[in-house]
Amino acid sequence: MAGASGRVVRRWYPHVLRSFLQVPALQLHVSKTAMRASQKDFESALSQVKLLKDPGNEVKLKLYALYKQATEGPCNTPKPGVFDLINKAKWDAWNALGSLPKETARQNYVDLVSGLSSSSDSSSQVKPEADRKQRGYETLVVTSEDSITKIMMNRPAKKNAITTQMYNEIMLALKAASKDDSAITVLTGNGDYYSSGNDLSNFTDIPPEGIEEKAKSSAILLRDFVDCFIDFPKPLIAAVNGPAVGISVTILGLFDTVYASSRATFHTPFSHLGQSPEGCSSYTFPKIMGPAKAAEMLIFGKKLTAAEACAQGLVSEVFPDSTFQKEVWTRLKAYSKLPPNAMRISKQVIRNREKEKLHAINAEESRVLQERWLSDECTNAVMNFLTRKAKL
Numbered sequence: 097m098a099g100a101s102g103r104v105v106r107r108w109y110p111h112v113l114r115s116f117l118q119v120p121a122l123q124l125h126v127s128k129t130a131m132r133a134s135q136k137d138f139e140s141a142l143s144q145v146k147l148l149k150d151p152g153n154e155v156k157l158k159l160y161a162l163y164k165q166a167t168e169g170p171c172n173t174p175k176p177g178v179f180d181l182i183n184k185a186k187w188d189a190w191n192a193l194g195s196l197p198k199e200t201a202r203q204n205y206v207d208l209v210s211g212l213s214s215s216s217d218s219s220s221q222v223k224p225e226a227d228r229k230q231r232g233y234e235t236l237v238v239t240s241e242d243s244i245t246k247i248m249m250n251r252p253a254k255k256n257a258i259t260t261q262m263y264n265e266i267m268l269a270l271k272a273a274s275k276d277d278s279a280i281t282v283l284t285g286n287g288d289y290y291s292s293g294n295d296l297s298n299f300t301d302i303p304p305e306g307i308e309e310k311a312k313s314s315a316i317l318l319r320d321f322v323d324c325f326i327d328f329p330k331p332l333i334a335a336v337n338g339p340a341v342g343i344s345v346t347i348l349g350l351f352d353t354v355y356a357s358s359r360a361t362f363h364t365p366f367s368h369l370g371q372s373p374e375g376c377s378s379y380t381f382p383k384i385m386g387p388a389k390a391a392e393m394l395i396f397g398k399k400l401t402a403a404e405a406c407a408q409g410l411v412s413e414v415f416p417d418s419t420f421q422k423e424v425w426t427r428l429k430a431y432s433k434l435p436p437n438a439m440r441i442s443k444q445v446i447r448n449r450e451k452e453k454l455h456a457i458n459a460e461e462s463r464v465l466q467e468r469w470l471s472d473e474c475t476n477a478v479m480n481f482l483t484r485k486a487k488l
């Protein structure tokens with residue numbers, strides 16, 4: 097126990113001290129402006145600091161040290177014991193200021209508070225939509241705010257059916273989100289649907305090389321798409337705002353958390369379409385809900401309500417449709433403040449055990465589908481959907 101506490105102190109403290117000494121405003125020399133902060137400026141900074149958002153422990157330590165130096169001069173109290181972590185960190189921060197003159201400490205305190213005030217003003221300001229929205233996507237709206245990257249499928253008139261372009265853009269957005277400074281990533285849909293799954297008109301775009309080539313390139317795209325979800329390194333949350341069909345349902349088994357509106361439904365009509373399961377659902381669904389329930393969905397196309405999907409473990413929690421957005425985003429904002437590295441590592445520990453298996457399953461499902469897409473059953477089902485309005 098004692099050894100463990102000692103290790104924490106040794107590993108944590110040098111980091112605080114290093115960053116403390118690296119802040120230009122705190123370097124141990126008298127700057128040109130150092131003598132200028134009056135007692136009035138200092139008092140005003142002391143009042144201002146109470147209005148700031150919590151600046152975090154490192155900055156609080158810097159403020160504490162400068163305050164003590166400015167008001168009492170060099171550190172003059174006995175060093176706290178090694179296990180008195182908080183008082184020792186405070187003492188160390190103050191002691192590190194050495195013989196820095198009181199006036200310089202006062203100036204540095206004023207400078208630090210003034211810097212914090214301006215950055216807190218700009219971060220609390222509501223940024224215009226155009227600034228938050230990432231450019232370059234035609235089928236998605238991607239925004240990053242409050243440590244959350246939100247990827248919203250944006251073809252509401254087509255029930256967010258996933259075109260080839262949308263598959264590619266989702267992969268791009270996930271790759272960018274895996275490297276950005278957000279803590280969590282959320283996939284959701286714009287409009288009344290979450291997504292109606294694969295855009296069935298994807299199958300009509302046949303290249304000159306023929307239908308076999310189309311099936312082959314589609315299988316490669318499907319495999320790459322699902323791989324991105326298997327490998328995504330941060331917590332990935334689905335906010336299922338409405339009905340979900342096909343591949344938008346199957347990949348939910350690869351998310352870390354799934355929130356659903358009470359209006360959402362979950363439907364995988366693969367047999368009706370002459371197709372077979374993808375998104376690793378042939379493995380994740382039986383594991384999540386048991387083989388009998390999974391077969392009803394994946395073989396017989398049984399549609400689940402949000403409450404049923406929650407009872408079967410596919411959905412983490414259902415929210416009333418009228419408060420869905422408010423409740424989900426409040427929850428997600430709270431989660432996004434958790435330590436990001438700890439969340440990422442917890443996800444790795446959970447996912448790594450199965451990663452290889454999931455990739456193998458994805459490859460196999462894509463291979464089987466490549467064949468299904470060439471079958472009469474599939475061709476007829478897709479043609480029926482695409483010509484249904486012409487028949488009315």
Ligand SMILES: CCCCC/C=C/CC(=O)SCCNC(=O)CCNC(=O)[C@H](O)C(C)(C)COP(=O)(O)OP(=O)(O)OC[C@H]1O[C@@H](n2cnc3c(N)ncnc32)[C@H](O)[C@@H]1OP(=O)(O)O
Binds near residue numbers: 293294314315318485
């Ligand atoms: C690279 C390839 C990878 C392949 C991976 C394989 C994935 C498998 C799957 O995802 S299978 C699931 C496929 N999806 C479906 O079968 C759903 C088909 N759509 C519907 O059944 C209905 O449209 C509905 C139930 C989703 C909604 O019905 P509703 O009557 O409310 O609305 P409309 O039908 O009028 O739809 C509005 C317009 O949107 C078009 N649309 C909707 N979904 C799709 C779709 N999946 N593909 C193509 N187009 C879709 C619909 O045609 C309407 O368009 P219009 O206004 O121009 O007529």
